[in-house]
Amino acid sequence: MGPTEAPRATGVQGAGSATRGARHSPRTHLSGGLGLRARVTATFAIGALALSTIMAGITYFTARQSFLNERQTTDQRQAFANASLLQNSLRSPGTNVDQLLEQADTLPGSRSVLRSGGQWYATSISVGKSAIPDQERTLVLAGTPATQLFSLSGTPQLVIGVPLPAVHAAYYEVFSLDELEGTLRTLAFALAAAALVTTVAGAALGRWASSRVLRPLAGVTAAAVAIAGGQLDTRVEAGDDVDLEELASAFNQMTANLQDRIEREARFTSDVSHELRSPLTTLSATVGVLESHRNELGERAQSALDLLDGDLQRFTRMVDDLLEISRFDAGSAELSLDEVDPGELVRRAVAVSAPGAGRRPGGAGAVPVEVAPDVAGLRLRVDKRRFERVMANLFDNAAHYAGGVTRVMVERHPPGRVDGPPPLSIRVVVEDRGPGIPVPDRDHVFERFYRGSRSGQRASSEGTGLGLSLVAEHVRLHGGTVWIEDAPGGGSRFIVELPYTAADLVYPAGDATGGPGGGPDRVQ
Amino acid sequence: MSRILVVEDDERIRSSMRLALEEEGYSVDDVASGEVALARFGEEHFELVLIDLMLPGMDGFETCRNLRRHSTVPVIMVTARSDTHDVVAGLEAGADDYVTKPFVAKELAARIRALLRRSRSDDTGESVLSFGDVQIEPDAGVVRRDGEEVHCTRTEFRLLCELADHPGRVLSREHLLERVWGYDYFGDGRLVDVHVRRLRTKVEPDPANPRFILTVRGMGYKLAV
Numbered sequence: 001m002g003p004t005e006a007p008r009a010t011g012v013q014g015a016g017s018a019t020r021g022a023r024h025s026p027r028t029h030l031s032g033g034l035g036l037r038a039r040v041t042a043t044f045a046i047g048a049l050a051l052s053t054i055m056a057g058i059t060y061f062t063a064r065q066s067f068l069n070e071r072q073t074t075d076q077r078q079a080f081a082n083a084s085l086l087q088n089s090l091r092s093p094g095t096n097v098d099q100l101l102e103q104a105d106t107l108p109g110s111r112s113v114l115r116s117g118g119q120w121y122a123t124s125i126s127v128g129k130s131a132i133p134d135q136e137r138t139l140v141l142a143g144t145p146a147t148q149l150f151s152l153s154g155t156p157q158l159v160i161g162v163p164l165p166a167v168h169a170a171y172y173e174v175f176s177l178d179e180l181e182g183t184l185r186t187l188a189f190a191l192a193a194a195a196l197v198t199t200v201a202g203a204a205l206g207r208w209a210s211s212r213v214l215r216p217l218a219g220v221t222a223a224a225v226a227i228a229g230g231q232l233d234t235r236v237e238a239g240d241d242v243d244l245e246e247l248a249s250a251f252n253q254m255t256a257n258l259q260d261r262i263e264r265e266a267r268f269t270s271d272v273s274h275e276l277r278s279p280l281t282t283l284s285a286t287v288g289v290l291e292s293h294r295n296e297l298g299e300r301a302q303s304a305l306d307l308l309d310g311d312l313q314r315f316t317r318m319v320d321d322l323l324e325i326s327r328f329d330a331g332s333a334e335l336s337l338d339e340v341d342p343g344e345l346v347r348r349a350v351a352v353s354a355p356g357a358g359r360r361p362g363g364a365g366a367v368p369v370e371v372a373p374d375v376a377g378l379r380l381r382v383d384k385r386r387f388e389r390v391m392a393n394l395f396d397n398a399a400h401y402a403g404g405v406t407r408v409m410v411e412r413h414p415p416g417r418v419d420g421p422p423p424l425s426i427r428v429v430v431e432d433r434g435p436g437i438p439v440p441d442r443d444h445v446f447e448r449f450y451r452g453s454r455s456g457q458r459a460s461s462e463g464t465g466l467g468l469s470l471v472a473e474h475v476r477l478h479g480g481t482v483w484i485e486d487a488p489g490g491g492s493r494f495i496v497e498l499p500y501t502a503a504d505l506v507y508p509a510g511d512a513t514g515g516p517g518g519g520p521d522r523v524q
Numbered sequence: 525m526s527r528i529l530v531v532e533d534d535e536r537i538r539s540s541m542r543l544a545l546e547e548e549g550y551s552v553d554d555v556a557s558g559e560v561a562l563a564r565f566g567e568e569h570f571e572l573v574l575i576d577l578m579l580p581g582m583d584g585f586e587t588c589r590n591l592r593r594h595s596t597v598p599v600i601m602v603t604a605r606s607d608t609h610d611v612v613a614g615l616e617a618g619a620d621d622y623v624t625k626p627f628v629a630k631e632l633a634a635r636i637r638a639l640l641r642r643s644r645s646d647d648t649g650e651s652v653l654s655f656g657d658v659q660i661e662p663d664a665g666v667v668r669r670d671g672e673e674v675h676c677t678r679t680e681f682r683l684l685c686e687l688a689d690h691p692g693r694v695l696s697r698e699h700l701l702e703r704v705w706g707y708d709y710f711g712d713g714r715l716v717d718v719h720v721r722r723l724r725t726k727v728e729p730d731p732a733n734p735r736f737i738l739t740v741r742g743m744g745y746k747l748a749v
Contacts, residue, residue, distance in 0.1 A: 282540040285629050292547050319626075384713075
């Protein structure tokens, strides 16, 4: 939105000018790539994942070992019991070995293999001599009891071999660990799920923690935004957090320095303007005396006096404008609001801004003020002095660059009926028949001392270079905006928009006797 | 020829002011400090006093306050600062009006003329105006509260008369500036505000919660009936 940018742009310009003195500008990189919050969250998640994986691993392997040991002890006990039973049975000759083996099996999933009298016997077709690992077989045949874990067609098995030297036999019992494997698989799954949950919880914790850590940063950000917006007395509070105290005090120190610097600059401008006022007072008073003796002067002296008078006025205006600007910069500009009839306000302002009324050169002559009929009865809250300056500066500007004001209008925005709902704003439109202002320049003309592409058109040396920037500042102080459009038929059209506040919304009940409907007594 | 006392420490400004005011037809005496001004004022009669705010020693505010203790002479403050603070402080010290440096001699002369012109008696038509326990005798230029005379400057007196003459009616600042000070539309509303404040301390039982001179926000003032 070009129009609303214009006054704001000048404001920013003003704030920026105070810091322009910086000699070098080192930059501190606060972060690389990923956002701080994302990084903290990721770190927490990765930490939680690593930790939970290690814990799950330890748990799994400890549990597995413990299960296996227990299983082994049980199985060994059974195998030895079976072995001693078999040994006893084998002592008596003529025993049916196969039958004997069948009886020995007690646990489901356990299968027996027996070597007796140079022959192999087995209870299962799938588990026979060949299923027993070689190492186990030889070890036991050599007379040493042995236990071994092995895999048989993808299933883990435990084989326990017991030599039966008394009957020259060896007994092997093979236990399937399928069930144990199932239990371990369930455990592993549960542990993996727990690790996943822990990781997610870690990420959530990281996100929460980073938000908590970043919360003061949000406060600092808000403060920085406020300072950038001109509220230089903004400070941040560390609360009772020792860790934040350093940041807060550094930030506040920085702001205080900045404020001090800006205020010093504004004060300097203000002091200079005030100091200049003393000699200007003397000059103004003495030129006044000379003016009243004008007729006694020769023609050349009269011309000299005119030049002196003209530039004295210009100088005075410049000092006034500088002082006004310094007040805006120092943030000490205050509105002194009165409630007035907009049409009357503009008519009066035009009357004093016109060349005949004051000592203003060029200007508008008798420019009629066109007040839209739907403005009737509205009362505008405005600082009259500032509004008068706005109009005077617009008239000056038109006089210097565009051959004077051709038209002044007061409008209601949006248009409506007199007895309808109150408008949003009142617009004062000032038109000239000059060459117009190119679109790219329109925002810049509200900058201080802006000459831009219009420098060539400078018709006279009357301007102070601050007029339009002050227009923007005055209007902004009212909460309004000013912008430029093309006037129909050539030339520029300056539009000053002042917000309209309904009177009955502003005044507390009881204090106002004559509301907007009642109408106060008008000045005769 | 009206005599004017100029209190200004800057010699060049003092001389130029004397030149300019003499050109306008006034008889001007100038002094460089508040102390001397008070001494001169005790001995001689002046119809108007111009006081610079920034004086060495006794400053303009103090000089004005001292002057106000035993005189209702019209006082115009001359200030290099038009900040609300200085203007209001000057008016509260008892000044009737103020001008900011650098002023245009003709403008200053117009203000002086307005202040001197209305030093004459009032034109309210009524012989006695009253509200609450306050009686005003416009012709005699006397204000009494509970029978006791209240010390008012001429500006305060005129302001009080104007309000008392239109009881219950809201008078805008412009109206009061025009009627009391003789100024046009662009007179400074702060003049009215500070004078109303000063007046309240003299005629209101509780100046912080006025019962008679009421503010109608954004519009002006009125005298409650």
